[in-house]
Amino acid sequence: MKAAIYQAGEWLEERTGVGAACRHFLFEDIPASSGWPQVFGSVCLFLFLTQMLTGILLAFNYAATPGDAYRSVSYILERVTAGKMIHGLHHWGASLMVVAVFLHMAQVFIYGAYKRPREATWIAGIALLLLTLAFGLTGYLLPWDNRAYWGTVVTAQIMAGVPFAGPLLTQLIGAANGIGVVTFSRFYALHTLLLPGVTGLLIAFHIYLVRRHGAAAAPTDNGNTQKFYPKQAFRDVIAVFIAFVLLFAAAAFLEVPLERIADPTDTSYVPRPEWYFLFLFQLLKIFQGRMEVVGTVVLPTLAIVALIILPFADRLHRRMLTGRVQAAAAVLLAFSIWAGLTATAERSTPNSVHSPRVPREAAQWAQIPPEQIAGFGYFHSSGCGSCHNLLVGTPKAGPNLGHTGVQHPKEWLIQHFRSPEPSAAPLHLSLPKLNALSLFVENVRPDSVSLLKRMSAQYIGGAQTFVVSGCISCHKVNGSGGGVGPPLNGLVNRRSDQWVIDHFADPQRLSPGSIMPHYQFSKVDEDALITYLFSLAD
Amino acid sequence: MRLKNAMEQTMRKSNGINRRGFITGAICTLASLMGGVFATSVSTYLLGNPQAEDSGWADAGDISDLQPGAPQQVSFSRSREDGWRLQNERATAWVVIDDHMDVTAFSPRCTHLGCAYHWQANRKEFVCPCHGSVFGQDGHVVSGPADRPLDRYAVKVDADRLWLGPIERAKNS
Numbered sequence: 118m119k120a121a122i123y124q125a126g127e128w129l130e131e132r133t134g135v136g137a138a139c140r141h142f143l144f145e146d147i148p149a150s151s152g153w154p155q156v157f158g159s160v161c162l163f164l165f166l167t168q169m170l171t172g173i174l175l176a177f178n179y180a181a182t183p184g185d186a187y188r189s190v191s192y193i194l195e196r197v198t199a200g201k202m203i204h205g206l207h208h209w210g211a212s213l214m215v216v217a218v219f220l221h222m223a224q225v226f227i228y229g230a231y232k233r234p235r236e237a238t239w240i241a242g243i244a245l246l247l248l249t250l251a252f253g254l255t256g257y258l259l260p261w262d263n264r265a266y267w268g269t270v271v272t273a274q275i276m277a278g279v280p281f282a283g284p285l286l287t288q289l290i291g292a293a294n295g296i297g298v299v300t301f302s303r304f305y306a307l308h309t310l311l312l313p314g315v316t317g318l319l320i321a322f323h324i325y326l327v328r329r330h331g332a333a334a335a336p337t338d339n340g341n342t343q344k345f346y347p348k349q350a351f352r353d354v355i356a357v358f359i360a361f362v363l364l365f366a367a368a369a370f371l372e373v374p375l376e377r378i379a380d381p382t383d384t385s386y387v388p389r390p391e392w393y394f395l396f397l398f399q400l401l402k403i404f405q406g407r408m409e410v411v412g413t414v415v416l417p418t419l420a421i422v423a424l425i426i427l428p429f430a431d432r433l434h435r436r437m438l439t440g441r442v443q444a445a446a447a448v449l450l451a452f453s454i455w456a457g458l459t460a461t462a463e464r465s466t467p468n469s470v471h472s473p474r475v476p477r478e479a480a481q482w483a484q485i486p487p488e489q490i491a492g493f494g495y496f497h498s499s500g501c502g503s504c505h506n507l508l509v510g511t512p513k514a515g516p517n518l519g520h521t522g523v524q525h526p527k528e529w530l531i532q533h534f535r536s537p538e539p540s541a542a543p544l545h546l547s548l549p550k551l552n553a554l555s556l557f558v559e560n561v562r563p564d565s566v567s568l569l570k571r572m573s574a575q576y577i578g579g580a581q582t583f584v585v586s587g588c589i590s591c592h593k594v595n596g597s598g599g600g601v602g603p604p605l606n607g608l609v610n611r612r613s614d615q616w617v618i619d620h621f622a623d624p625q626r627l628s629p630g631s632i633m634p635h636y637q638f639s640k641v642d643e644d645a646l647i648t649y650l651f652s653l654a655d
Numbered sequence: 656m657r658l659k660n661a662m663e664q665t666m667r668k669s670n671g672i673n674r675r676g677f678i679t680g681a682i683c684t685l686a687s688l689m690g691g692v693f694a695t696s697v698s699t700y701l702l703g704n705p706q707a708e709d710s711g712w713a714d715a716g717d718i719s720d721l722q723p724g725a726p727q728q729v730s731f732s733r734s735r736e737d738g739w740r741l742q743n744e745r746a747t748a749w750v751v752i753d754d755h756m757d758v759t760a761f762s763p764r765c766t767h768l769g770c771a772y773h774w775q776a777n778r779k780e781f782v783c784p785c786h787g788s789v790f791g792q793d794g795h796v797v798s799g800p801a802d803r804p805l806d807r808y809a810v811k812v813d814a815d816r817l818w819l820g821p822i823e824r825a826k827n828s
Contacts, residue, residue: 170693174700178738185739192739198703199696206696347678358685365692506712508734508741516813517712563734563741 143350148334149341151349154228155332156356157221161245163357164214165320167364168252169313171207179259181305183298186261187378194375195571205368211253213364215393218249223452227445229431230333236428238326241319243424248316253391255308258301266379267388269296269304275413296381336441377654389462396458482572482652485565487594490580491550492557493569499544499554504537507566518561530555549585579649582642591633594653602633609651617647705738712809715748715760715817723752726774726781726792728763731819748808748819749774749781751792760808761794762822767801781805794825803827 130136178197180189193200222242225231231239258269273292277283284293291299334340343349380386390398397417404412482490496502504515525533531551534544546554569577583589589597593604608617616627621643624633638646713733721727730747748760761781765772770785780797781790788801795804809820 170697174697177701180739188739192705196705196739197700198705199699202696203700347675347682351678351682354682354685358689361689361692563743567741 143344143346145328145331145345146342147332147345147349148338149343150335150338151332151343152335153352153356154224154335155349156353157217157224158327159353160217160356160360161214161221162320162324163360164210164217164364165316168207168210168214171203171210172309172313174203175207176309181259181302183261183301183379186259186301190260190262190375191571194373201373202368205371205373206364208373209367209371210364211256212392213360213367214249215253217360218246222246223448225333226427226448227441228333228335229441229444231428232431233428235326235330235333238323238330239428240425241323241326243421245316245319245323247421248312248319250393252308252312252316253393255304255312257391258296258304259308260375261301261379262376263379263386264374264376264388266296266381267386268390269300271388271390273300278410279414280410392459392463395462396455399458399462482568482576485568486556486597487580487583487589487649488553488556489560489565490569490572490577491584492553492555493572494577494581495544495546495550495554496557499534499546500542501554504541507561508563518558527552527555527559530558547585549587550581553581553584573648575645575648576652578642578645579647579652582638582646583649586636586638586646602631605650606653608653614647614651617650618643712811712818712820713746715750715819718752718758718812718815718817721750721752721817723754723756725776725779726751726761728774729760729817733819749805750817758810758812758817759794760810760817760819762806762808764806765801766803766805766825767799 126136175193178189178193178200180186190204193204195201225239225242254272257272258265273287273290273296276286276290276292279286287293289303291297291303389395397412400412400416401409404410496507504513506513506517508517531548534546534551534554536543544551544554583594588594588605589599591599591601593600593606595606598604612620620627620633621636621638623635624631713731715729715731721729726749728747729750730745732743733746735742735744747763749763751759751761753759763771765783765785765788767783767786767788770783772781772783772788772790774780775782779792781792781794783789783801786800788799789797790801790805791797794807796802804825806822806825808822811818811820
């Protein structure tokens with residue numbers, strides 16, 4: 118057996134030379150001073166390969182047209198096994214990639230590893246940084262949620278403002294007639310076809326150059342060498358493993374922000390870019406009016422040009438530690454400016470943009486009145502589903518609701534709820550609950566049922582509390598209800614949970630002159646009601 | 656003294672081997688761990704089957720519009736979950752009502768490779784144009800290549816309306 122495996126290995130080696138190539142790679146001489154700072158290149162490569170893999174997997178369940186893109190992303194998140202995990206890996210992988218690329222660049226900069234003869238390696242690296250950011254920019258549109266849409270509207274406007282090339286760039290990204298299907302297709306093609314190909318080739322070229330010139334020595338290097346394997350290989354694997362753990366932890370424990378479906382008519386939406394572009398966003402607040410182009414084009418271009426000419430400007434051969442301390446200070450300064458701008462932008466972000474409590478489908482849910490949502494809850498909790506299907510399901514004793522439409526008047530329905538067919542138990546529900554149930558039954562439609570099925574139990578419970586407590590007789594919700602109290606849409610932007618809870622208990626203390634009665638809810642009902650009220654989109 | 660040197664040398668050597676072995680082992684372990692987690696995630700994602708709900712019962716029209724005897728093609732609309740879409744689509748069935756007014760509704764696809772078959776009135780047989788499978792009026796295989804009878808819809812008649820349910824797969828003949 119052993120001999121057969123050995124022979125097969127020999128056969129393969131003779132024809133491909135894979136073993137020799139691996140040995141050449143593993144036992145390459147690298148400076149003895151190499152250590153932990155040199156691991157980030159491998160981490161970048163690992164993250165790029167992970168992005169390739171998860172991107173391909175996402176494409177297996179993704180519809181690349183604006184109408185279906187959002188629904189298919191929701192499908193990946195909610196229906197596909199491990200879909201949330203793969204989507205999370207791709208989403209957080211993009212952020213981690215930016216971090217890894219910056220750490221890699223900072224290390225190269227501080228160690229002066231960009232100097233002759235490694236100028237081309239450095240420039241290829243800068244191109245890879247720009248490609249990483251381009252991936253982020255184009256991928257941002259693909260979920261087709263409000264964040265994606267409005268973020269891209271801003272990007273397109275910035276591109277349109279570029280002196281001379283503006284109209285050409287707008288034409289190129291298919292945004293000449295506004296953000297639409299053409300823009301979407303172009304971003305998709307860029308993100309999944311052009312950018313991966315170019316990046317793959319450039320990474321190969323970058324690694325080839327690293328092998329050609331050898332790894333750069335640390336400033337303190339004494340000229341000794343060591344083999345890449347096992348010490349440095351081990352450090353690289355440990356670093357990759359840390360990135361791997363961080364990535365999987367983020368995918369498993371952090372919520373991926375998919376907001377509600379893109380709505381070009383939503384005038385209340387405040388777009389925010391991805392965190393690594395927030396500094397640019399903040400820069401635009403500093404440079405306004407005619408100076409805006411300084412923030413959008415001039416400064417970013419200057420920064421890139423400065424990075425490109427760096428190896429030609431800094432031609433000193435010495436890579437002394439003292440010189441490097443200055444370089445480290447420069448990196449620290451640049452980082453501080455970046456962090457300051459990012460933090461300022463973050464602080465100025467309104468609450469609702471951050472709030473994961475406004476569900477992404479809230480705008481669609483708003484089409485369904487609270488009574489129907491409550492009725493849907495009673496339909497399930499009262500066991501109506503044991504005799505009736507809603508549109509789809511294995512055949513049951515009672516008629517399928519929705520296919521034929523409910524022909525009976527409301528009085529008949531309420532009578533039926535109180536004394537259904539012989540085999541079913543009568544419902545002992547209060548009249549407001551029965552009214553809600555009849556309203557739901559009368560309005561079973563494919564689109565409303567598919568929305569109702571996505572609502573969380575707590576959201577439905579909140580709508581039920583809202584209905585049975587009679588809130589709707591004084592407050593408007595989604596355009597319907599009484600006008601005595603203030604409308605409740607957008608409450609999340611105006612009040613805190615605690616304020617609303619205190620207000621239930623003693624309205625007059627917080628709103629002097631209010632005629633709202635005192636409410637004492639159970640903890641469960643209170644939590645559900647808060648969830649419902651704070652999910653009402655503006 | 657010489658002995659001490661020799662011992663130290665041996666120890667250093669064995670330490671070296673141990674250390675190298677440990678690092679190689681650690682690299683292999685971490686790499687396999689990561690590979691395993693990726694392989695598990697990928698295969699769960701690709702092979703997990705998001706269950707679409709059954710399409711339930713669909714109203715296929717008034718039964719009194721159909722004549723007993725020869726099969727008739729009936730088209731009707733139904734809702735079906737298709738990935739991220741809830742499709743409202745047209746579907747068809749070949750409906751046969753026998754002399755006892757028993758209703759059978761056949762799925763319109765040949766059980767060989769899924770082509771649409773037709774009723775040939777002169778032969779009183781269903782004939783598939785793709786590979787020539789022939790089925791009798793009761794759906795049994797007259798001649799291959801199909802190896803099982805026509806699949807049937809679940810059927811119920813309620814207040815003169817014909818209701819068609821999920822398709823039940825016929826067993827091999």
